[in-house]
Amino acid sequence: MELDYLSVDDLSPKELGELLDLAADVKARPDAYAGRLADRSVALIFEKPSTRTRVSFEVACVQLGAHPVVLSSSELQLGRGETIEDTGRVLSRYVDAIVLRTFEQERLEVLAAAADVPVVNSLSDFEHPCQALADLLTMRERLGALEGRTLTYLGDGNNVAHSLLLGGAKAGMRVRVATPVGFEPIPQVVQRAGALAVESGGAVEISNDASAAAKGADVLYTDVWASMGQEAEADERMLVFTPYQVTQALVEAAGDDVVVLHCLPAHRGQEIAAEVMDGPRSAVWDQAENRLHTQKALLLRLFSAA
Numbered sequence: 001m002e003l004d005y006l007s008v009d010d011l012s013p014k015e016l017g018e019l020l021d022l023a024a025d026v027k028a029r030p031d032a033y034a035g036r037l038a039d040r041s042v043a044l045i046f047e048k049p050s051t052r053t054r055v056s057f058e059v060a061c062v063q064l065g066a067h068p069v070v071l072s073s074s075e076l077q078l079g080r081g082e083t084i085e086d087t088g089r090v091l092s093r094y095v096d097a098i099v100l101r102t103f104e105q106e107r108l109e110v111l112a113a114a115a116d117v118p119v120v121n122s123l124s125d126f127e128h129p130c131q132a133l134a135d136l137l138t139m140r141e142r143l144g145a146l147e148g149r150t151l152t153y154l155g156d157g158n159n160v161a162h163s164l165l166l167g168g169a170k171a172g173m174r175v176r177v178a179t180p181v182g183f184e185p186i187p188q189v190v191q192r193a194g195a196l197a198v199e200s201g202g203a204v205e206i207s208n209d210a211s212a213a214a215k216g217a218d219v220l221y222t223d224v225w226a227s228m229g230q231e232a233e234a235d236e237r238m239l240v241f242t243p244y245q246v247t248q249a250l251v252e253a254a255g256d257d258v259v260v261l262h263c264l265p266a267h268r269g270q271e272i273a274a275e276v277m278d279g280p281r282s283a284v285w286d287q288a289e290n291r292l293h294t295q296k297a298l299l300l301r302l303f304s305a306a
Contacts, residue, residue: 004112005298006105006121008129008166009192013200016136016170022306023137023290023297030063033296036305038065041095044122047073047102052264053122053130056291057099064296064305069095088115097302118302125159125227131263132163133294136171138287139219142259147172147201152217152254154178154210154244155271156237157185160223160263165193165204172200178213179206180240210244217254221261222246222271238270246272251281259283 004010011019026033042061046054054070061068078087088111091098097118100108105126112119122130136146143149151168153161157179165185168175175193177185184190184206194204207213214220225241226234251258260272260282268274277284300306 003302004119005129005302006108006112006119007127008132008163008170009196010129011170013170013172013196016167019133019294019297019301020137020140022300023133023294024140026296026300027290027293033064033300033306035065036300037061037303040064040066040097040303042066042068042299043091043095043098044068044070045073045076045098045100045102046071047078047100048123050101050123052288052291053101057122057295060292060296060299064299066096066299084111085114087111088119092116097299120298120302123159127163127166128159128263129163129167130291130295130298131160132167133298134287134290135164135221135261135263136167137290137294138261138283139259141286141290142283143218148174149218150174150176150216151219151221152176152178152213153221153223154213154246154250155222155241156183156225156227157206158223158227161185162189164221165189166196169193169196169202169204170200172197172202174203174205176205176207176213176217178208178210178244180244181208183240184208210250211253214250214254217258219259219261220246220251220254221263223263224265224267225271241271245270246276248273248275248279251276251279257281261287264288 044057058068092115099120099122101122103125105124108121151173153164161177165175197204225237262284
């Protein structure tokens with residue numbers, strides 16, 4: 001595994017499988033890993049608000065024996081014009097890893113190039129690779145092997161969709177993404193995911209037909225229609241995204257054993273019906289919990305402590 005984790009594509013298929021195996025073991029035997037990162041410190045920088053990412057990473061550090069240093073940009077000189085490169089160089093003298101939740105992917109890449117410690121992407125506008133690890137672990141728990149299974153993502157072709165395309169393709173899944181016209185994942189990600197699928201025996205399908213994409217799916221996945229920074233577009237987006245809502249009818253069309261996922265926070269009654277989110281096919285709460293276990297596994301691997 002490379003020193004940094006900025007994209008799901010930083011992991012080979014073998015490394016991805018091993019990381020999921022480790023996360024499952026960490027979840028099953030947490031006491032066996034307690035204290036593995038004693039005397040380590042991890043900077044957790046949040047330039048965007050966070051609930052699951054902040055709490056899961058902070059708790060992961062503590063349970064592994066590391067010290068989390070939680071910071072917002074307003075608490076750093078970043079808020080007064082210090083460059084991200086200089087911030088990385090300075091933090092490298094104090095901490096053993098840097099976890100950054102930010103806007104542009106380039107910001108993470110510049111930070112990683114300047115820092116002398118591992119850098120983790122805990123969310124950018126381009127990808128959400130830590131979320132994808134929890135998603136894949138949850139799917140594996142519910143479905144068994146991922147290879148050959150069909151994952152359907154409905155909604156905005158955003159950072160979560162990008163990471164699911166890459167991660168699902170690496171795992172040998174058939175990944176379907178259905179979005180309104182003009183909201184498809186960026187072509188470079190689709191192209192890369194397609195190449196990965198050829199290698200793994202999976203497939204990638206991009207369409208604008210929610211019903212067709214949902215038919216026969218093993219997993220139905222959705223996300224908010226307007227991500228952070230897009231709030232001004234929320235009303236306009238609702239007009240075009242309504243046909244992509246994960247409804248009970250869509251769940252029934254997918255199949256009796258379909259698993260429903262949402263990375264949260266959810267707007268009930270918009271991208272997902274409340275009865276679906278709270279229904280028997282939903283695994284969203286396990287999915288949220290698994291952020292903790294996969295992030296513990298990621299930290300252990302970054303520090304070669306597993």
